[in-house]
Amino acid sequence: xxxxxxxxxxxxxxxxxxxxxxxxxxxxxxxxxxxxxxxxxxxxxxxxxxxxxxxxxxxxxxxxxxxxxxxxxxxxxxxxxxxxxxxxxxxxxxxxxxxxxxxxxxxxxxxxxxxxxxxxxxxxxxxxxxxxxxxxxxxxxxxxxxxxxxxxxxxxxxxxxxxxxxxxxxxxxxxxxxxxxxxxxxxxxxxxxxxxxxxxxxxxxxxxxxxxxxxxxxxxxxxxxxxxxxxxxxxxxxxxxxxxxxxxxxxxxxxxxxxxxxxxxxxxxxxxxxxxxxxxxxxxxxxxxxxxxxxxxxxxxxxxxxxxxxxxxxxxxxxxxxxxxxxxxxxxxxxxxxxxxxxxxxxxxxxxxxxxxxxxxxxxxxxxxxxxxxxxxx
Amino acid sequence: xxxxxxxxxxxxxxxxxxxxxxxxxxxxxxxxxxxxxxxxxxxxxxxxxxxxxxxxxxxxxxxxxxxxxxxxxxxxxxxxxxxxxxxxxxxxxxxxxxxxxxxxxxxxxxxxxxxxxxxxxxxxxxxxxxxxxxxxxxxxxxxxxxxxxxxxxxxxxxxxxxxxxxxxxxxxxxxxxxxxxxxxxxxxxxxxxxxxxxxxxxxxxxxxxxxxxxxxxxxxxxxxxxxxxxxxxxxxxxxxxxxxxxxxxxxxxxxxxxxxxxxxxxxxxxxxxxxxxxxxxxxxxxxxxxxxxxxxxxxxxxxxxxxxxxxxxxxxxxxxxxxxxxxxx
Numbered sequence: 001x002x003x004x005x006x007x008x009x010x011x012x013x014x015x016x017x018x019x020x021x022x023x024x025x026x027x028x029x030x031x032x033x034x035x036x037x038x039x040x041x042x043x044x045x046x047x048x049x050x051x052x053x054x055x056x057x058x059x060x061x062x063x064x065x066x067x068x069x070x071x072x073x074x075x076x077x078x079x080x081x082x083x084x085x086x087x088x089x090x091x092x093x094x095x096x097x098x099x100x101x102x103x104x105x106x107x108x109x110x111x112x113x114x115x116x117x118x119x120x121x122x123x124x125x126x127x128x129x130x131x132x133x134x135x136x137x138x139x140x141x142x143x144x145x146x147x148x149x150x151x152x153x154x155x156x157x158x159x160x161x162x163x164x165x166x167x168x169x170x171x172x173x174x175x176x177x178x179x180x181x182x183x184x185x186x187x188x189x190x191x192x193x194x195x196x197x198x199x200x201x202x203x204x205x206x207x208x209x210x211x212x213x214x215x216x217x218x219x220x221x222x223x224x225x226x227x228x229x230x231x232x233x234x235x236x237x238x239x240x241x242x243x244x245x246x247x248x249x250x251x252x253x254x255x256x257x258x259x260x261x262x263x264x265x266x267x268x269x270x271x272x273x274x275x276x277x278x279x280x281x282x283x284x285x286x287x288x289x290x291x292x293x294x295x296x297x298x299x300x301x302x303x304x305x306x307x308x309x310x311x312x313x314x315x316x317x318x319x320x321x322x323x324x325x326x327x328x329x330x331x332x333x334x335x336x337x338x339x340x341x342x343x344x345x346x347x348x349x350x351x352x353x354x355x356x357x358x359x360x361x362x363x364x365x366x367x368x369x370x371x372x373x374x375x376x377x378x
Numbered sequence: 379x380x381x382x383x384x385x386x387x388x389x390x391x392x393x394x395x396x397x398x399x400x401x402x403x404x405x406x407x408x409x410x411x412x413x414x415x416x417x418x419x420x421x422x423x424x425x426x427x428x429x430x431x432x433x434x435x436x437x438x439x440x441x442x443x444x445x446x447x448x449x450x451x452x453x454x455x456x457x458x459x460x461x462x463x464x465x466x467x468x469x470x471x472x473x474x475x476x477x478x479x480x481x482x483x484x485x486x487x488x489x490x491x492x493x494x495x496x497x498x499x500x501x502x503x504x505x506x507x508x509x510x511x512x513x514x515x516x517x518x519x520x521x522x523x524x525x526x527x528x529x530x531x532x533x534x535x536x537x538x539x540x541x542x543x544x545x546x547x548x549x550x551x552x553x554x555x556x557x558x559x560x561x562x563x564x565x566x567x568x569x570x571x572x573x574x575x576x577x578x579x580x581x582x583x584x585x586x587x588x589x590x591x592x593x594x595x596x597x598x599x600x601x602x603x604x605x606x607x608x609x610x611x612x613x614x615x616x617x618x619x620x621x622x623x624x625x626x627x628x629x630x631x632x633x634x635x636x637x638x639x640x641x642x643x644x645x646x647x648x649x650x651x652x653x654x655x656x657x658x659x660x661x662x663x664x665x666x667x668x669x670x671x672x673x674x675x676x677x678x679x680x681x682x683x684x685x686x687x688x689x690x691x692x693x694x695x696x697x698x699x700x701x702x703x704x705x706x707x
Contacts, residue, residue, distance in 0.1 A: 051530045051531070182676055205674055205675050206674055206675055206676035207675050207676070208675070208676060208678065208679070210631075210635060211635075211675075211678070212625045212627065212632070213394075213398045213624075213625065214675070215391070215394030215395070215397075215398065215667060216391060216394070216666075216667045216670030216671050216675050216678070217670070217675050218394075219387050219390050219391055219394065219671065220383070220671070222390075222550075223383060223386065223387055236531065236532050239532060239534065239536075239627065240532070240625060240626075240627050243536050243626060243627075244625075247541050247543075247552060247554075248550075248552070249543060249550060264528070264531055264532065267532065267533075267534035267536055267627070268534070268536050268537075269534075269536040269537030270536075270537050271536065271537070
């Protein structure tokens with residue numbers, strides 16, 4: 001705890017120092033003139049390179065599309081800056097300081113992951129720089145008292161109950177085995193599902209990240225003979241786990257959450273077939289995002305990936321503010337806090353903690369070697 | 379603690395534990411043999427294993443293992459086995475040549491060789507983890523994209539082989555587990571006999587007992603050390619092949635945890651002792667599985683290392699003692 005405080009203080013000092021320097025530079029260059037709205041930029045904060053680059057790409061492109069569309073018929077072009085954290089909480093504080101120091105940055109789409117959000121949040125709060133994350137789902141992020149924090153999708157606390165509802169109502173499973181990977185994300189999610197399912201839970205087990213031999217877990221599952229297995233964790237372990245479960249003779253349903261919604265999960269081949277994946281992300285086939293999906297495919301030559309539409313919505317909120325003539329962070333923050341308009345993924349409105357007022361969770365299923373949407377979980 | 383579950387499922391848990399333990403044991407051989415001859419922990423041995431898993435995976439991909447079945451699939455698997463053995467052995471020889479021989483020649487302290495091994499381990503792992511960039515330097519990343527993409531995530535060959543299960547007296551057994559145990563134990567027996575009976579084996583034991591006297595008697599020490607690394611590499615290649623049959627997935631850092639476990643198995647059985655490596659691996663694999671059943675899978679590593687500490691407290695040289703050299707013909 002103490003280390004964190006010292007660290008935060010250090011970051012804050014750095015932020016102050018850098019922002020002072022940055023102010024100086026802007027004043028030097030300030031003779032360019034033009035109206036105030038013209039040197040504003042929006043920033044993406046998250047992995048552009050590194051291990052998690054694949055998850056960052058749709059977010060970068062979703063926001064890019066919103067900005068391009070805005071710039072098409074605007075006199076004042078909004079610039080797009082990318083802060084590449086590689087998804088790492090270690091990189092995040094320094095980058096956040098850099099972003100906070102650049103006065104032209106008026107809003108952040110991101111940070112993409114929960115870990116880096118936690119590491120960078122203090123800096124953004126102190127700089128008064130509003131952030132809207134299209135993808136970080138850890139519920140505790142909203143409890144830090146950062147008034148700059150906003151989330152354009154439902155958090156794990158809403159995804160867990162939805163997964164439990166799906167298992168109970170749609171799969172009609174009367175016995176469920178719950179497995180988690182001991183990570184903040186996986187264990188949190190599995191805990192919620194376990195609580196919601198109550199007596200239907202026939203057993204639980206906790207695996208470790210990077211573990212590859214799950215034989216003890218498999219024996220536990222085959223011994224309990226559940227109708228369904230819920231796994232809270234990421235695709236790296238899920239891919240191996242489902243293979244070993246199927247080899248071990250488990251033939252019930254396998255239910256996982258958005259941490260597994262990655263094409264790499266399909267490596268499990270036949271074993272992955274029929275897996276149910278819950279995700280607070282809107283399917284690209286949903287009629288509400290049809291226009292967006294078409295424009296996105298035309299621009300980038302691929303279908304919108306996970307959280308692309310949410311990133312588009314996040315960027316659109318900032319762009320609406322800029323269109324209203326906002327040219328500073330303070331007004332932008334107020335604008336975002338009071339925002340209440342229909343976006344493409346949902347009604348975009350935040351409560352006082354920055355959580356979305358309107359949340360949807362969708363079910364996806366693996367069919368013929370592809371992750372296909374099944375519909376919203378009511 | 380769930381004793382009822384453990385006892386009801388004891389046969390399954392034991393067999394799956396033995397199967398993974400057999401893989402530990404095969405990797406442990408590499409640690410134990412090099413230690414026996416050089417009194418040196420070859421920490422890069424985990425990477426020797428990792429390269430074997432990729433050799434296996436890429437051979438299966440290159441020969442079209444996904445579409446093959448029947449005799450062709452068996453032929454591909456045999457080719458993959460030899461590829462894994464060959465690649466692992468070559469990496470082990472390369473390690474000896476680059477990371478050890480120059481140091482040993484100059485009589486460097488053992489600690490220096492240990493650091494050199496840890497360094498080599500990182501270099502080898504990162505070379506694999508950055509293979510997409512390396513291919514990019516040569517402009518080959520498009521041609522080789524099937525092999526170099528996903529350099530830092532899991533690479534899988536799931537679904538290439540069917541794994542039928544057998545019902546033996548009410549106990550469901552995976553055919554792969556049986557194959558892994560039989561193959562691993564068979565290789566260990568062969569190696570044990572080789573070291574005990576053959577000329578080369580005698581040379582290895584002589585060098586382990588007293589390198590100078592062995593050299594005076596006409597044993598070429600450099601060659602003996604090379605052979606030791608080579609055999610360790612071949613065994614790691616077989617372990618890699620069996621591991622890929624069972625787990626079907628590898629990644630650039632797969633060697634780390636397995637290496638630590640295999641090293642533990644070697645120490646558990648008595649480092650420097652071939653039979654100790656087998657016993658240590660099997661005990662460790664079974665203990666991990668039983669412990670996971672009793673306490674939950676998150677305790678797996680804790681159980682492995684608590685067991686190690688307990689056994690070393692009672693028998694400081696491991697279950698069977700340190701004795702590559704002392705083995706009599």
